[in-house]
Amino acid sequence: MQASILAADTLIQANAVDYLLIAIYFAFVLGIGFLASRGMSNSVDFFLSGRSLPAWVTGLAFISANLGAVEIMGMSATGAQLGLPTVHYFWIGAIPAMLFLGVVMMPFYYGSKVRSVPEFMKRRFGTGAHLVNALSFAIAQLLIAGINLYLLGSIVHALLGWPLWLALIVAAVIVLSYITLGGLKAAIYNEVLQFFVIVAALLPLTILGLHRVGGWDGLTSKIEKAAAANPDTIAPAADQLNSWPGAALTGFNSDFLSVVGIVFGLGFVLSFGYWTTNFVEVQRAMAADSISAARKTPIIGAFPKMFVPFITIFPGMIAAVLVTEIARTKAGEAVPGGASGEGVTYNDSLLYLMAEVLPNGLLGLAITGLLAAFMAGMAANVSAFNTVVSFDIIQEYIIKDRPDDFYVKLGRWATVAATAIAIFTAVLASNFSNIMDYLQTLFGFFNAPLFATFILGMFWKRMTATAGWTGLVSGTLAAVLVGILAEGTLGGLSVGVLPLSGQGASFVAAGAAFVVDIVVSVIVSLVTAPKPEGSLKGLVYSETPKEDLVDAEDAGRPWFERPVPLAGVALVLVIILNVIF
Template identity: 25%
Template sequence: MAGFSSIDIGVFLGYTFAIFGVAFWASRDRHNHDKNTEDYFLAGKTLPWWAIGASFIASNISAEQFIGMSGSGFSMGLAIAAYEWMAATTLLIVAQWFIPIFLQKGVYTMPQFLLLRFDERVRIGMAFYWAALYVLVNLTAVLYLGALSLETALGLPWHWGLVGLALFSVAYSLYGGLSAVAWTDVIQVFFLVLGGLVCSYLALDWVSAHQGAWAGFLRLWQQYPQKFELILPPQNPFYNDLPGITVLLGGMWIANLSYWGCNQYITQRALAARSLSEARYGILFAAGLKLLMPILVVLPGMAVYDLYYSGQSFFVQTLGATPQTLRPDRAYPALMSLVPTSLKGIVLAALLGAIVSSISSMMNSTATIFMMDIYKNLIHPKATEAHLVRGGRWVSLAAVAIAALLAPLLGSFQQVFQYIQEFTGFISPAVVAIFLFGLFWKPTTANAALAAVVATFPITIALKYGLPGLPFLDRMSLVFLALAYLMMLVTIWDKPLSLAVKQRLTIQAFFPLLPIALFGIRGWLWTDSVLDIRFPIGKSLMHFLAVFGLLTSLGMLRSLPPASNAFQWSKRLSLTTFAYKFWAGFILLVLVALYVFLH
């Protein structure tokens, strides 16, 4: 990205000074006292709605979206936008049903919620799961993709880019904790949206040979209609990544609920809200921004697809000239390298902001879970507030150092965004099952939750290697269903009931599985009809039967006594303003219109 103008340098320096200035302001010790754990890990519970919404997006949109999702847009087209658009719906559900209970209980972390609802075993087990996931998968992938983008766009050696990103993130966020992260995220989102729009406009303009962005969009629409399919048919080569109607009815919900409703480095922003109302409006703001994200991160990849297969030599050389050497994840950095002088500073600030905001968020959340759920409980129960804050800083440093050492191992994955979804899917079904049952099914016992934690990996691995052709989103649906029935079974046999009653309830609970199993076997073997479960009608019926059967099973167990620590839902928690309902309805209407129009 040679050829920076004085304007580019000024924009980038302005961005850097703004980040460090806001971080310094947010990190200062207030009220003449040193930071305690609430200050460091929850920003003193002072965040307004607009900072919460901005921080949700800045923490989410990183190199894995700008680079990874753009690469997936190159390969499979607009269908990958399902992750963004379905996330908007998921956020509305989280704001209405999840966050009120988390705030009411005053938790710092998701494992702490599991302690209140279940017991210490579940808390510790999931704390280790999450800490490992953030460091070994999320942080590692963000550092790898970020360094890759700087190498392609700037010519900066990959290892120097990796070190630079880690140091930049540590420098502005380590001392101030979540407060520094969240307030700087407001600036990050401004540059993220502005830079993303600039790059998308330029990409579409290049597609149309400088006839304008709209002309470029129309060319893509006319030349590559298959790239605008939101529901991929079974014959599509990327069906295993996005298996048709599953993106609306099946495993996509599990991935999204796990990420947006039970994920520490996302929900931590809402836990730091001034009030429930501020948290809800912040999440609503984030849901609105999610509608915009495919324009910023997917369309550029689709534009590069046209430029690549039109024979543009630069893109052919940069992405790879043969199918064996083709690297779709280089699509966005290749675009960045062609951005004209005077706009490069904005685009680079957008990308850098997206990367470092996610790194700092993951660092802080890893430290929060480790110090509050593992260290304080297993290692040093009498640790002071100051000791926990200092320890949190050291854990943040260790997390980013480990991720930096592991990042080179991702070089063998062609689409890193899909790598993240695939390996996150090993734990997502258990997370969603535990939280949904813990929140909404009062009889659930701690042993049932622990059984789900222990069983998720063996069940997932068995399906992954036993049915290698099964799309991973469909696999997540099956794992979730298996864990749900396992939790029901363990709950039944945990209750102080007679043997005859336990046997009767077990038969009642599992009876609704019979039509699901029969339909699944029929749809799998009889592949010459519309009821083939690979096709939309068959798969839709299968998902309907699964959901209906699960709800029927839970209904048959309504006589089970509630757990002593089950949550009581208050109608007061569900109250929202007319303005909130209006904008939530508007977002849902836009999503329905998009899928109806583009289906």
């Protein structure tokens, strides 16, 4: 049969039932988009505003917005390569940062009534910092959209065997129509729906994979055997099976420095920068009905987020011992094939594991989960890009005072342009064997100085407008400089003067960005004029009445409905997880 001849050439061999499962998902997503666009905006807005949405929905949307290619492919790739230390991205990185956002920072965002993170920048620091923040955010969104697109294209290639460039263009067109049809109104639905589909896709994959390798004991003994057989290329089993000190992740020789790098570089700077200042994430919480609900959104999201490593990192680790292609890649061989058709990489771990353990049926569900995640991820990046470009950049600085529909049209063109640019960034992303390195580098450049500026600006009223933008620019430049001095962090641009590579270099770049930002901000603040008294109410801690920062109704609620005790429980749980693994 012709179908089987075609299928034999591709990495994943899907049948009609698998395609049916994919089609049903698209029907749901497009159906929601269609209904949402047909004059039902009122009730949908009612939902989107979150006024009667239970907190579990906003919490899930909050983590779903991030549960894209980065999380799923990146984390399973890093898990396949390095093992358990990858959990630091969750238990040292994301969770504490999300709790910090809910407990400390959200009252300022929510209380100051801003609509976007760049707008907070504008109110606190004025034009300079606003422009820097809006531009760097827009560029970062384009790059990340490109990575989502690349992975989407590689799944299409793995399924249908098309060449990567064709798969990229087709995937881009699909996402473009998805954004146009689904629109922003349907975004929260798709995100919550996507969360359940991904869990339904990855949980059976993990359980079956673990069953095939002989449970946890089978997995550890196979990892030990693989590491002992190839001591030159594979990290020692002890490093792969214990999250601390994580030397395999950072590439540092010293255990102590490795712990410092993870806690300060990854945890305190990179993750806090990402989770507390990223507009895509923070926007979800800002839309909540009360300051208490806004604060609870990231805190409730932290609970499911804690367990995401079990369905992303674990399948990667399993693939590295169960799937021959990935095991050989890990042993240092160049294996032909892979999702992109240009050789097997760690990013292919999940796809190979799916092909290895899932029967048709569940296979279709797993493909649906991945497609859903990457499309929603790219859609979120592109919509965030066009919002910031149309309203924060063009309306604010370039073409002012036009009627509303002018900016709406502009936003549409920005979407098309963003998609076209994403195709090029996708090609750029395909040159990096491990997407995570590439992304961490980007986050280091854009986010690390941002957190420094925000946190200083929120708690030090003396910080001036000039300090706002000079701190950001010098912090980003410091990160770029570290990237250039390190080995291979920026591909051909890196000169390799510093003995740093991979994630370790990203952590150092982030740390440098943070420190330089703080130092420059403090020095510049001391020699420039501060903002006038009274203009900082709601923006700076000491200038804001305490009752504006808390929800008065919270006092009468049981502990599990108040943000701070809830955050305490999450923190205890994550500490327990850190101790176990």
